[in-house]
Amino acid sequence: AQSVTQLDSQVPVFEEAPVELRCNYSSSVSVYLFWYVQYPNQGLQLLLKYLSGSTLVKGINGFEAEFNKSQTSFHLRKPSVHISDTAEYFCAVKLGGYSTLTFGKGTMLLVSP
Amino acid sequence: DTAVSQTPKYLVTQMGNDKSIKCEQNLGHDTMYWYKQDSKKFLKIMFSYNNKELIINETVPNRFSPKSPDKAHLNLHINSLELGDSAVYFCASSQGGQANYGYTFGSGTRLTVV
Numbered sequence: 001a002q003s004v005t006q007l008d009s010q011v012p013v014f015e016e017a018p019v020e021l022r023c024n025y026s027s028s029v030s031v032y033l034f035w036y037v038q039y040p041n042q043g044l045q046l047l048l049k050y051l052s053g054s055t056l057v058k059g060i061n062g063f064e065a066e067f068n069k070s071q072t073s074f075h076l077r078k079p080s081v082h083i084s085d086t087a088e089y090f091c092a093v094k095l096g097g098y099s100t101l102t103f104g105k106g107t108m109l110l111v112s113p
Numbered sequence: 114d115t116a117v118s119q120t121p122k123y124l125v126t127q128m129g130n131d132k133s134i135k136c137e138q139n140l141g142h143d144t145m146y147w148y149k150q151d152s153k154k155f156l157k158i159m160f161s162y163n164n165k166e167l168i169i170n171e172t173v174p175n176r177f178s179p180k181s182p183d184k185a186h187l188n189l190h191i192n193s194l195e196l197g198d199s200a201v202y203f204c205a206s207s208q209g210g211q212a213n214y215g216y217t218f219g220s221g222t223r224l225t226v227v
C-alpha cells in the first residue's frame with residue numbers, strides 16, 4: 001500500500017520569503033502525486049499534480065513542485081510567499097486503477113508580516 | 114456554478130440521533146467519494162462509488178451507510194451518532210477511477226455530536 005509523509009506539521013515563514021514544504025511517499029509501484037491547499041473553513045483545492053513527464057510541475061498561485069523518484073519526494077516550493085498563502089497544505093498519492101487518493105497529515109504554512 | 118456541493122454545511126446533533134449529509138456534483142464525473150477529516154486535519158477515505166456502485170469501503174462502522182441514487186449524487190447516512198463521529202466530512206468526485214486526475218472536493222460538512 002502507498003503512504004505519504006509530510007515531515008513538518010507547521011512551517012512559519014515571513015512574508016516574501018521562500019518556502020519549501022516537504023513530502024515523501026512510499027510505494028512499490030508508480031504513483032501519481034498531488035498537492036492540495038485548504039484555506040480555513042474551506043474545502044480542498046488542487047494546487048498541482050505530477051502524472052508523468054517533466055519532473056518540475058508548476059501550479060496555481062506561483063507554487064511549483066519537483067518529483068524526485070530516487071528520493072521518493074515531491075516537495076512543494078514558492079519563491080516568495082504572501083500572507084494569503086497561510087493555509088494547510090496536503091500532499092497526496094494515488095496509484096492507477098480505482099485506488100483512492102491517500103493524503104499526508106498536512107503542513108500548516110503560517111505566513112507573518 | 115458550484116461543482117461539488119454538500120448540505121448542510123454545519124450539523125449539530127445529539128448522541129444517538131440519525132442524520133444524513135447530501136452531496137451533488139455537476140461535473141459529469143462518474144466516481145464519488147466520502148472522506149472524513151478529524152480534529153488533527155487528517156483526511157481518511159471512507160467510501161468510493163463508481164457509477165452508483167460501491168467500489169471502496171474502508172474500515173468504517175456499519176452505522177455509516179452511503180447511498181448513490183445516481184452518479185451525480187452520493188449521500189451519507191449515519192445512525193446512532195457518537196461523540197467520536199464529530200469531524201468534517203468531505204465529498205469529492207473524479208472522472209473515472211482509471212484516470213489519474215485529482216479530485217474535486219466539496220466545501221465540507223462540519224458535524225458536531227453533543
